[in-house]
Amino acid sequence: MFERHELIPEDDGYVLVLYVRSYVEEFSTQLDEPMDERNTRLLKAKIKRYIREHVPDIRIVRVKIMMGSILLGSLTIK
Numbered sequence: 001m002f003e004r005h006e007l008i009p010e011d012d013g014y015v016l017v018l019y020v021r022s023y024v025e026e027f028s029t030q031l032d033e034p035m036d037e038r039n040t041r042l043l044k045a046k047i048k049r050y051i052r053e054h055v056p057d058i059r060i061v062r063v064k065i066m067m068g069s070i071l072l073g074s075l076t077i078k
Contacts, residue, residue, distance in 0.1 A: 002050055013059035016077075018050065020067045044075070051077070 008015040
């Protein structure tokens with residue numbers, strides 16, 4: 001789902017910028033619809049798994065989800 005990431009340092013940790021593959025049909029077809037609770041939970045689970053697998057020792061305080069240069073969303077990680 002995510003093709004790459006960037007880390008931006010902040011005072012209390014890092015912002016993780018995740019870039020979504022633009023050809024992920026399951027995600028891109030729903031851009032004009034609000035996400036329901038189930039899809040929100042699934043997306044958060046994918047983000048947490050990505051953090052565990054790619055940046056496990058870095059304190060992530062916020063995640064931005066990008067598709068190219070478009071900000072799709074932002075969330076705080078606890």
